[in-house]
Amino acid sequence: MIWGAMDINLTNKRCVFLGLPGSGKTELAKSIARSCPDHLFYDPLGGDREHHDWDGFNRYVPTDRESIEEFNRATKKLVIDARPALYLVDEGNKYIKPKPNALPSAIADLNDLSRHWGITWGVIARRPTQFHTDVIELAHYLFVFRLPGKNDRIYFDSLVSGLGDVVASLPPYHFVVVDGGSSYHVHKPIPRE
Numbered sequence: 001m002i003w004g005a006m007d008i009n010l011t012n013k014r015c016v017f018l019g020l021p022g023s024g025k026t027e028l029a030k031s032i033a034r035s036c037p038d039h040l041f042y043d044p045l046g047g048d049r050e051h052h053d054w055d056g057f058n059r060y061v062p063t064d065r066e067s068i069e070e071f072n073r074a075t076k077k078l079v080i081d082a083r084p085a086l087y088l089v090d091e092g093n094k095y096i097k098p099k100p101n102a103l104p105s106a107i108a109d110l111n112d113l114s115r116h117w118g119i120t121w122g123v124i125a126r127r128p129t130q131f132h133t134d135v136i137e138l139a140h141y142l143f144v145f146r147l148p149g150k151n152d153r154i155y156f157d158s159l160v161s162g163l164g165d166v167v168a169s170l171p172p173y174h175f176v177v178v179d180g181g182s183s184y185h186v187h188k189p190i191p192r193e
Contacts, residue, residue, distance in 0.1 A: 008141065008177070010032065010086075010120045010140075010141070011120060012114065012115040012118060012119065012120055013140035013141060014110075014111065014114065014120075014121060014122065014135070014138060014139045014140050014141075015120075015121075015122035015123075015139055015140060015141040015142070015143060016092075016122060016123050016125065016131075016135060016136050016139045016141075016142050016143070017029055017122060017123070017124040017125070017143045017144075017145075018125055018126065018127065018128055018131075018136075018142065018143070018144045018145065018147065019126065019144060019145025019146060019147060019175070020126060020145065020146065020147065021126070023145035023146055023172075023173065023175075024145050024172075024173040024174075024175060024189055024190065025124050025143070025145060026053050026090075026124070027173075027189075027190045027192055028143055028175065028190050029041075029088055029090075029122070029124055030053075030054075030057070030193070031190045031193070032086070032122075033057055033086060033088065034193070036086040036120075038084050038085040038086065039057065039058055039084055039085065039086035039087070040058050040059065040060060040078060040079065040084045040086070040087050041054045041057055041058065041059040041060070041088050041089075041090060042059070042060055042062070042071065042074065042075070042088070042089040042090060043059040043060065043061050043062075043090055044061075044062055044065035044090060044091045044094060045065065045090065045091060046059060046061035053090070054090070058084075060074050060078055062074065065091075065094070066094065068095050068104055071089075071094075071095045071104060071106070072104050072105055075089075075104075075106035075107070076105075076106050076109075079110070079121070080106060080109060080110070080117070080119075083117055083118060083119055084119065085118065085119065086119075086120045086121070086122075087110075087119060087120070087121040087122075088121070088122050088123070088124060089121075089122070089123045089124065090124045091124065092123030092124055092125040092131065092135075093125040093126055093127075093130045093131050095107070096123060096131060096132045096135055097131075097132060098129070098130060098131060098132055098133070099132060099133060099134075101132065103132055103134060103135070107132075107135065111134065111135060111138055122139075123135060127147060127149065127151075127152055128152060128155045128156070129149075129151045129152065129155055137159075140179075140180060141178065141179060141180075142176075142177070142178035143175050143176075143177055144156070144167050144175060144176045144177075144178060145170065145173070145174070145175045146168070146169075146170040146171075146172070146174070147167050147168065148168040148169075149168075152164065152167065152168070153165065153167070159178065160178065160182065160183070160184055163176070163178070166184070166186065170186070172189075173189030173190075174186060174187065174188060174189060175189075
């Protein structure tokens with residue numbers, strides 16, 4: 001699966017989208033999903049009358065958006081068993097809590113075996129400090145929007161020297177693509193469709 005906006009090969013890869021609310025994460029994820037008709041979004045906010053981010057996309061709206069058990073069941077049935085080419089989890093910090101919490105079993109399976117199953121998957125979350133580092137540090141790509149917090153800077157500098165300052169000073173809707181944790185590039189906003 002080549003994402004055409006930047007010619008990034010996401011085939012069988014793991015990715016994480018990080019940034020404050022309204023920073024552009026959703027538009028980027030939508031752009032990627034448009035390039036892959038065989039996709040599924042886990043949409044915990046889809047039941048809200050005001051929330052229409054994933055309308056028109058293949059999505060699963062949980063009956064209990066706080067339930068890690070439902071998240072595991074749905075991910076196993078709709079992703080691990082059905083094997084869509086692309087799976088994205090919105091509000092991932094609800095389910096993939098930071099260490100010392102264990103990864104949900106479905107995410108642990110995806111983290112270990114998704115490439116063998118032909119699944120590209122990613123998680124959309126706010127801050128790396130509110131998220132399990134095994135998913136972030138094993139991701140093939142990080143898509144990071146402006147995060148000016150002190151702890152965010154420290155975390156990103158621990159991944160790549162100088163990245164914390166770059167992420168903290170990004171203009172609105174610009175983002176950094178971190179490739180395999182070793183190099184990064186700043187990108188302009190994705191046009192809204």
